[in-house]
Amino acid sequence: MGDARVPSVRLGNIQADKLSSYQQATVDDITVYCHESLPVLFRRITIKLEKILFFKRLAATTEW
Known part of the structure; x- marks a missing residue:
């Protein structure tokens, strides 16, 4: 695997102490x-919401 970089995505809010490292944007409301x-x-980063029964998770794919 080496030093491959993959973006990490998750549902929820960012902790207040880490907010300064993030840019806020609105995409599709x-x-x-x-x-x-x-x-x-x-x-380019594409993020999809995957749903299985009552569980939700985000999945990210990228273009270099």
Whole structure:
């Protein structure tokens, strides 16, 4: 695997002490927070919401 970089995504809010490292944006009426390093590392990030019964999780795919 080496030093492969994959963006981490999760549901929920960001802790107040970490908020300064994130940029806030609105995409399709959803508030998202993007870590300041992501635009430098990836050209495009696609995030999908996966649902299985009552469980939800986010999955990210990227373009270099």
